[in-house]
Amino acid sequence: MNPTGYPELDALLPRLDAIATLDRDGLEAERIAVLGRKQGALTATMKALATLPPEERKRFGAESNRVKAAFEEAFAAREAALVTDVPTYRSTDLTMPGRGRWIGALHPVTLVLEEMVAIFRELGFAVAVGPEVETEWYNFGALNFPADHPAMDMHDTLYLTQGPGEKVLMRTHTSPVQIRVMQSGPPPYRVVVPGMVYRNDAWDASHAPAFLQLEGLAIDEGIGFIDLKATLSHFARRFFGPRTKVRLRPSYFPFTEPSAELDVECRICYGSGCPACKQTGWMELLGCGMVHPNVLTNCGIDAERYTGWAFGMGPGRTAQQRYGIPDIRLLYGGDMRFLRQLAGREGRP
């Protein structure tokens, strides 16, 4: 704005230019400092008007109104600028399409595990967990493994200590939690035990060095093999479908006697034979058996009075069977493109 010729008014003009640099608070303060009714610098100057002679008053009045209008305009312009001047408004293209939201989902093996646990919960089983780092006694000794059992070789077991003294290792199965449960108080016990286990195994189509197991244990007075068979058959039919055929095959585990393996009719070919079941028509679901009296005795339980059964299965293997996944590395390899296909899928044949 051009000078007015009145020093009192012209003295205010530099402040006019400075308005464009003020922030929100500074702007409000400056508005009061210049135009404020009581102490505004321009208001004070204009009050002198009354004391001027009429001719002078007119000219001075016109000039001060010009200055006032210029200030009002500058304040309004700065205020408008501040509204749109917020950095995010200026640097963001609001018309740009949004980024795809990452929708998380439970891992297919976790979904299978949760479903298994839910079936056992309905049957009155509680969930127990135990440490992944175990002593040799819990992992093998208490479970009646003979001292020279091949599973104890360095080949299978990841040992964390060397030399004399009790060896510490990564548990190779969830069975040591059986021991911990039985040591925690007197029978009866009905528990399932989900957890990771570790083996010094190759990482190939059918093996992973770390995988999930679900262990089960039922100990009480008067429990027999028929309870094992009835419970596990019921489980298989709840999990795979009501008409699923099951069979028990004799097997061996140091901590059960007798021991068995439970097979279910192949969920892909329904028994007629296919590559997934190696033409047998059956798929191995779990290992099981009557808990060996030595194991009960090792936990201070009277093996004459109490009996029971146990089982162990691999939910990863079961997920493979259910979804027809040929290579276990697809499940544990962390490729989201693959896992996303299974997330939330029912997968029942």
Ligand code: DAH
């Ligand atoms: N612990 C066995 C394994 O990892 C699985 C197993 C078999 C567990 C029979 C049991 C059982 O409780 O009774 O191969």
